[in-house]
Amino acid sequence: LETTLDARAQQAAAKALGDRPGAVVVLDYTTGAVKAMVSSPTFDPNALASHDLSATQDAWTKLNAAEGTPLTNRAVREIYPPGSTFKLVVSAAALESGMTPDTAVPSPAKLTLTGSTYQMSNSAGCSSDPTSLRAALQNSCNTAFASVGGQLGADKLRDQAQKFGFGTKLLPELDGVASRFPANPDAAQTQLSSIGGYDVAASPMQMAMVAAGIANNGVVMEPYLVSRVRGADLNVISTRSPRPLSTAMSSANAKALQDMMVNVVQNGTGRRAQIDGVRVGGKTGTANT
Numbered sequence: 001l002e003t004t005l006d007a008r009a010q011q012a013a014a015k016a017l018g019d020r021p022g023a024v025v026v027l028d029y030t031t032g033a034v035k036a037m038v039s040s041p042t043f044d045p046n047a048l049a050s051h052d053l054s055a056t057q058d059a060w061t062k063l064n065a066a067e068g069t070p071l072t073n074r075a076v077r078e079i080y081p082p083g084s085t086f087k088l089v090v091s092a093a094a095l096e097s098g099m100t101p102d103t104a105v106p107s108p109a110k111l112t113l114t115g116s117t118y119q120m121s122n123s124a125g126c127s128s129d130p131t132s133l134r135a136a137l138q139n140s141c142n143t144a145f146a147s148v149g150g151q152l153g154a155d156k157l158r159d160q161a162q163k164f165g166f167g168t169k170l171l172p173e174l175d176g177v178a179s180r181f182p183a184n185p186d187a188a189q190t191q192l193s194s195i196g197g198y199d200v201a202a203s204p205m206q207m208a209m210v211a212a213g214i215a216n217n218g219v220v221m222e223p224y225l226v227s228r229v230r231g232a233d234l235n236v237i238s239t240r241s242p243r244p245l246s247t248a249m250s251s252a253n254a255k256a257l258q259d260m261m262v263n264v265v266q267n268g269t270g271r272r273a274q275i276d277g278v279r280v281g282g283k284t285g286t287a288n289t
Contacts, residue, residue: 002228004033013038023074023204029212031242032221034171037075037205041068076176079201083287084140086196088210090149091137091260093160095253097152101134101260107144114187120146120195125268137260138268140284142195149194154185157193163220163248164210170223171205179206196287209245214261215281218254220245 006026013024013036026036043066047059063071072078094103107129111120125139136144149157161167161181170176179202185193192198205223213220222245229237249257261281264270270282 001226002230003225004028004035004227005037005225006035009036010038012036014040021068021074023078025075025204025208027208027212027221027223029215029221032212032223032245033227033242034223034225037225039072039074041066041070043070073174074204076171076174076203076205079177079179079203079206081287082196082200082202082207083285084142084145084196085207085210085283085285086200086202087137087140087145087194087285088214088257088261088283089161089164090145090152090157090194091133091257092164092214092249092253093152093156094133094148095256096160096249097156099133099148101132101256103133104130105133105136105144106147107131107136107141109143111143111146111191113146113191114150116188118188120191134260134263137283138263140264140269145194146191150187150191154182154190154193157181157190160248163246164213165206165220165245166202168245170203170209171225174225176205177203179203196285211261211281211283213246213248214254214257216254217251218247218249220248 009026013026017024017038017040020040022040024036024038027033028035043063048056050056107122107126109122113120120142122141122143126141126144128135131141131144158181166179166181169178180200182189182193182199185198189198193200209220209223222243224240226240228239231237258281261283262279265273265280265282269284273280273282
């Protein structure tokens with residue numbers, strides 16, 4: 001098997017993640033090729049490949065009982081609340097519905113969710129009400145995105161999420177799981193879902209695909225990990241070519257969202273991602289797990 005992994009990218013991702021639990025996914029957004037995929041904590045597979053059956057079984061037992069579940073591939077086989085990174089999906093849905101980065105949206109300091117007594121609040125930097133969609137993403141304003149998501153409705157948000165790959169099992173050869181958007185949320189649950197809360201859950205691979213689809217001018221490529229398969233004589237048996245998964249948004253809207261993501265890094269919550277001489281776009285996110 002010839003994989004798509006870039007050894008230096010894989011090593012850099014593993015070093016950056018260190019001993020912290022989590023995952024890193026790096027995609028070539030133009031092809032869907034996986035350039036790095038790291039899950040932590042990890043394990044040494046050599047302990048499971050011994051000819052000593054007793055030693056192998058002992059290693060398997062210990063790994064299954066180990067703290068942090070090292071056998072779990074957090075990158076593709078686990079889904080987590082995406083938090084504010086899901087605001088990219090809501091932004092895409094807003095742009096596709098006819099809004100622009102300059103569209104004014106409500107952004108109150110406190111928002112009482114529809115049919116509820118719960119009050120949602122904003123972090124620092126979200127002092128303007130109304131604010132533009134661009135500024136709402138720049139400062140990750142919860143009440144603005146809850147308002148936009150509530151206006152768009154759950155069906156439009158779910159449809160947009162599915163266009164980015166939600167609901168599709170990714171990398172089935174690794175038993176990848178599908179990310180999800182709730183089936184029948186009420187109004188308050190839809191508002192919570194709009195900031196990546198309630199029952200929204202996504203794999204790190206899925207959220208990498210959201211960013212990749214935006215970077216690729218709206219076209220989401222199907223992720224793949226094996227580029228070629230060779231036989232014992234090294235002749236090529238099969239070659240994998242890049243395949244589009246879907247078109248998540250128009251090219252014009254994707255380019256507008258690219259600019260909004262660059263603004264997040266240049267002027268907003270993603271400033272720590274800046275790299276001198278490189279155009280970087282991003283979206284920060286935190287969530288309760």
